[in-house]
Structures are given as structure tokens and as C-alpha cells.
Amino acid sequence: MKTSTQPANVQTLLNEHPFSPFQWMVFALCFFIVLLDGFDTAAIGFIAPSLIKEWGASKAALAPVLSAALFGLAAGALSAGPLADRLGRKRVLVGSVLVFGVACLASSFAADLTQLSILRFLTGVGLGAAMPNAVTLMSEYCPDQRRATLTNAMFCGFPLGAAFGGFLAAWMIPTFGWRSVLLLGGITPLVLVVLLVLLLPESVRYMVAKSQPVERIRKVLARIAGASVAGVQRFVLTESAPVSNAKSGLGVVLSPAYRLGSIMLWLAYFMGLVIFYALINWMPVLFKEAGIDPKTATLISALFPLGGVGAIFFGWLMDRFNANRIIAVGYALTAVAIWSIGQAVGQVGTLVVLVFGAGAIMNTSQSSLPALAAAFYPTNGRATGVAWMLGIGRFGGIAGSFLVAELASRHMAFADIFTVVAIPSLIAAVALLVKQWAHPEDGSAKLAHHAAAH
Template sequence: MNLPYTLNCTGYSFFPSGHGIRAGIGSGSGRHYNFLPGLSMQKDVVAVINEQPFSWYQWLILVLCFLIVVVDGFDTAVMGYLVPALIQEWSVKRSDLGPILSAALFGLAAGALFAGPLADRFGRKTVLLLSVLFFGGWSLVTAFAYDLQTMVILRFLTGLGLGAAMPNAITLMSEFAPERRRSFIVNTMFCGFPLGASLGGFVSSWLIPQFGWRSVLLAGGLTPLILSLFLAAALPESARYLVAMNKPTAKIRRVLSRITRQNLDQVTRFTMSEERTDSVKSPFTLVLSRSYWVGTLMLWLTYFMGLLIFYFLMSWLPTLLKDIRMPLSQAALLTALFPLGGGAGTIVSGWLMDRWNPHKIIAVGYTLTAVFFYAVGQGTADLALFSVLLFLAGTTMTGAQTSMASLAAGFYPTTARATGVAWMLGVGRVGGICGAFAGAFLAPYQLALAQTFTLLAVPAFIAAAALLGKHSLEAAGR
């Protein structure tokens, strides 16, 4: 059989049945071709997602993942709002509640480390749905805790689910986002976390006076359980994951048909082309393989340093400000300024990453953070200047830190993406734990506020250097 011309349709390959002749992919010749009887066709799933405008179905996925991150942020931050009520009801010291506040952080780290490999093996939707059910259920049980020891255990278990949900929401959303807008879309989804943390304060201020602190945990448990019903019904499995795992074509076709709103019955096989492939079976082995281990370590180092800074300030800044004789209410207000601009910083950073080199955009964010930290330390005499600089430092810091998830999602292949993102978040949580304890470590040295902020500039510079180093090594290896 001879074809008088080559069939050219971007993203498609045609196979005349029984003749062993293939028409390859090429640039369009301006002609239109009808599908012939007996002609089978394969299509690249990445091309489908990249070529289509952002559809209503992708918007639905974004909304559902955004809501997951909102309830994740609510349940992660909720204990901080319950501390005064617990001290009053249980007649305990503030220091006695330290294990309760840190238990969830340990759970978050452990949950992230386990969730990634599980999602790369059993699917993003499955592990994500189970994670939401897990942290919602344990949050509900925590409402019935009657002593500190029980609450520590229950908060750790809640943290396992919280730590597992976040990386899988990031992975799923990144795999449904077109690459040209991936950073902006993932960062927009990530804005749900500070929103959820803020909602925890508003909900607590309304529920605790009327129904007690247990009602806040009940709300934090019931909401994700209700949300899980919608996730089970409407959230799809990642099309990229289905192709990578060689799932049935009909299953992949159903997902992609909703995105394209086209009839894909002619497609008999879906493929996936990625820049780098690897025959290593274990996702974690691939993440630390020769092609990825340097980039992996640089991502871990960067995220570790970012969360060290963030949790240090959120845990100790009120105390540091009180040490310079600032009223406690004013110290709390100034501390709240630090993450306040995070949403704007996150969205702007994502928008810039889609247009320029993402490594350099995030590195600039960390560098500006270091500069602002030094300036904050020098501006303590002027309250207005101090407030503005602290707000700007928080905006650049949060924008850079939250953008790391999108960067990691684009770095790893589909077969190890959930593991790569989850382990970066898990190692970063260790940095958060170190940041929470760093204040106690530095206390004997009695550093001035200016010295403390100058010291905080160091991990910010390290984070920027690690990203630039990763980018330079990748560019040299091409």
C-alpha cells in the first residue's frame, strides 16, 4: 500500500491496519484528512493537555484541589487557636502544650514521606482521597480527647493525613495543568493553604465562645469528610499516571474526552513523551538516580531552608518583639503581617515562572527575602518602616517557598512525580521543626533583634544559591 502523501496532524500517529505502514507526526500541510476504515491512531496525552484551552473540567479539578488545600491549612493551624482555651479548661502551663503543637509537624513530615511512593504505585486520586478521609477522621476523634497524652497521639495521626494530602493535590493538579500555565495554576491552588489557616482563626473566634474548643475540631473533621464525597464522585485520576501505568485505553479516553469535549473513539492507544525516561522501577530510586540526585538534593536544601525561616518567625517573632518591650497585642499583629502578602507573592511568582526561567525567579525571591531581612533588622526604631519591610519580606519569602512545589512537579517524570514532590515537602517539614526549636537554641546567646534578622538572611541566601546551582548544573549537562 502506498500513500500519496504523508498524514500530518500534530500529536497523532496513524497505522493502516494489516499493512505495517506508519504515517509519522509532522507539521501540517494545509490539507484535511478523514479517518479511514481500519485506520488505528495513537495520541500523546501531554499534547492533548497542552494544546487545549483550560476547560471547565480542569477548572473543576482546580476547585476541588483548592478546597483540599483549604481544609489542610485549617486543620494544620487549628491547634494554635485552641491553646488559650486548653490552658483554661485543663489548667495546664503553656509549656505543657508544646508537644501538642509539634506533634502535627512530625506527622506532616512522616505523611509526606510515605504518601509519594504510595501515590506513584496506587494512583494520585486513591491516596489523595484516603488522606482526606484520614485527617478528617482523626480530627473528629481529637475533639473527644480529654488529656494531653491522648491529644498528642491524635494530632500526630492527623498530621500523617495532612502531610499525605498536600503533595498529592500538587501532583494531581500539575499533571492536569498545561505546561505553559502550570506554575500559575499550581501556585493559585496553593493559596488555599493560608486561606484555610486564616479561616481557622475566624471560625475559632466564633465557635469557641458559643460551643467550646471541641466544636472547632468537629468542624475541622466534618468538613473534609463531606468534601471526600465530592472528591470520590468528581475527581478523576491523573491521565498521565494512567498512561504511565498502562491502564486501559477506555479509561484514559473518558478523562481526556471531558477535557477536550471531543469524541476520541478513533484513538486506540495513548502515549506520553517526556524529556527524560528511566527504566528504574522504584520511584524513590529514580528520584535519587544519577540523572536526578543533584537536583533532588538542591530542592531538599532549598525547601528545608525556607521552612526553617518561616516556622522560626511564626513561632518566635512575638517573643522577640516582646523582648524589645513591644506590647503583646502589637507583637501578634506585626507577626501576622509576615504571611499576609503570601497569596499575592505566590500568584505573581507563578505568573513570572511561566514566562521566564523558574529557577531564577524563585532564587530572586529568596535573595530579596534576605535583603529585606537585613533591612528589617536595621529598621526597628521606626515602627512604620519595620512593618512595611516585614510585610515585603513575607511576600517574597512565601511567594518563593510555595513556588517550589510547582518547580519540583516539573522536574520529575510522571512515574516518580508524587514521590519527588512529597519527599521535598517531607524533608522541608524537618526544616520547619528545626525552625520551631531554633528560638530555644538561640535564647542563651541573647542576640539583638537586628542580629537575629541578619542571621535569618543566611538560610535565604543558601536557598537561592542552591537553586542557581541546580539550574547551572542542568544547563551544563544539556
């Protein structure tokens, strides 16, 4: 075997070789992690009426159960990013999926609301830690010219899981009871943990950044680049993002080179989740109070999370043009669509089209932000950067749930509530334009690079 004294650039190898079955396996495992996150997020809302019936709980008493997972999600994301930048993506991913599987399984045996709230918080910690690391690991196995498309496609597991969770819960609860949904939500991740331990590799970019043994790096890259890496004795990493000398992942994220961009990403993701949770939690109630039949109101509302698969198209655009501007336009269109829902009260056919359309644009924009964050940060701060955006954004989910409750308590009109809920979309759009101003991204260079790759 011929030994090469020339160092091999990891990203160049990923860019120059076809996307391998090994990389598709990484994609599939990460996709299923995000799918389970979506399933769990939606299923708890469908369990709520059964809890009221079985335990005689008031709607106010249910609030801690519904919000406990959101606080857990924030805590999990904020802590797991820095951990993954220190200990590795795989180790934190396996641990977090194990935590949410065990906690969700235990939730199915909860005897009262207090126990369920604590277990929902722990489930949230695991879920919150898993998602940003799945995004980070996936992005670090992608060629530059397809990174946003593939990362967004993987992130589509979330809205698909949410829709699937809703439809499955609607079938399972009347047949097997509400505990069956949590039982399924707990057993499935535990099966996935076994597959992750056996099949999931550590991020090859992370291994190079941490100067891990060359044999280990070569063994992984051989499954992508074949014999071309057989004699390579040294692997190197070039960063498209400015390299920070900060010692920790959080130090990178808050360093002068990244600080303003980080804050704008946090703001955009926060505002997106204000809208998502405001509408997902309150649309059925608002439609019902506007005189729409309860079953119809539920079915129309269920269309909202379905549209997230449009993120694949946005990913395709982001790989070719200016990603900040593309997502900003998405949020601006979301504001128009949500405002329009408020103007269509009583028109069921129009509402169906508007709710699905608003969901498609909003979820597509929101699902594109993790890929944007993954591309923004260097390897030594990427997991923290993605995780902190997702973690701080979760507080937007909590704020969104309370926002509509407050507006409704003030007896605000249907149209006015949707006008207020549309405003966060405009704030998110402005935040991304500020990020573009502070950290200019050259869309024409990206297009030229993509053309050269083909």
C-alpha cells in the same frame, strides 16, 4: 465513529485545548485540600493559650502537641509519594483526606495532652500525604505553558487557609471554645471526601504511564478534548524530563539523573520552612518582648502568612523564564526583608510594611517550589519527588521552631535573631542556583514555546 490508528499524545491534547470546566473542577478540589491544610496548620497555634488555661499545662508541656503534627506531616509526605506512584494519585488523596478528617474530628474530644498529641500526629500524617498528591494531580492536568501559574494558584490555598484559620479561630474560641475549631477542621474534610470520591478523576498522565484501559483514559480526556479523542485507540506520553528506568518512584528521585537536583530541592524547601516556622511561632513573642503591645504584636505577625498569593505572579514568570533563577532571587530578597525587620524595632508602622513584604516574598518563593519539583520529575517519579521535598522540608519547620527558642535562651538581641533567621534564605537561593547549574533549564526556549502557544 471513525477509529484512529495514530496514537494521541496526552500532553499535546492538554496543550492544544482550552482549559476546560472539568480541569477547573480538578483545580477547585485540589485547592480545597490545600486550604484545609493551611487552616489546620494555623489553627493549632491559636488553640494553645486555651489548652494552658483549661488543662493548666506549661508552655514546655505544649511543645509535643505543637510539634506532633509536624512529625506527622513529614511521615505522611515521605510515605505517600511512593504509594501514589504505585497505587495512583486519587486513591492516596481520598485516603489521606479521610485520615486527617477523622483524626482532627477525634482531636476535638481529646481528654488530655497525650491523647491530643497522638491525634495531632495522625492528623499530620493525613495532611502530609494529601498536599503533595494534590500538587502532583493538579500539575498532571495542566498544559505546559500554564503549569506553574495554575499549580502555584492552587497552592495559594495554603496561606489563605492559614490566614482564614487564624481569623476564624480568633472568633470561634471565645464564643464556642477551642474544641469547636477542631470540630470544624474535622467535619469539613469528611464532606470533601465524598466530593473527591464522586468527582475527582485519576491523573490521566498516570493512567497512560501505567497502561490502564484505553476506554477509561478516553472517557476522561473526552471531558477536556471533546470529540477529537472519540476514535483514538492508543494514548502515549512524552516526558520533557529525562526518563529514568528505576522501578520505584524513590529510585527515580535518587537516580544519577536526578540526585543532585533532588538534594538541592530538599535543601531549599527545608531552609524555607526553617524561616516560616521560626517567624510564625515566635514573632508575636519577640515583638511583645521588644515592647510592642501584645494585641498589636499578634496582628502584625498575622500579616506574615498573608502574602503567599503572590505565588500566582511567580508562577506566571516561571512559565515564561528560568524558574530556578526566579525563585532564587525571591529567596535572596527574603533574606534582605527579614534582616530589615530586625532593624525596625519599635517602629510599628515600618514593621507592618516589612512583615507583610517579607511574608509576601518568602511565602511566594516557598509556594513556588512544589510547581518547580512537579516540572522537574517524570510521571513515574513525580508524586515521590514532590512528596519527599515537602516531607524532608517539614523537618526544617521543626528546626525553625527550636532555632529561635535557642537564640532567645542565649539572650540574643532582637536585631541579631532576625539576622540569623535571614541566613537560611541565602542558603535556599544558592541551592536553586546549584540545581540550575546541574540541570540547566532553558528560559528562552520556554518563552518561545509560550509565544508559539498564543
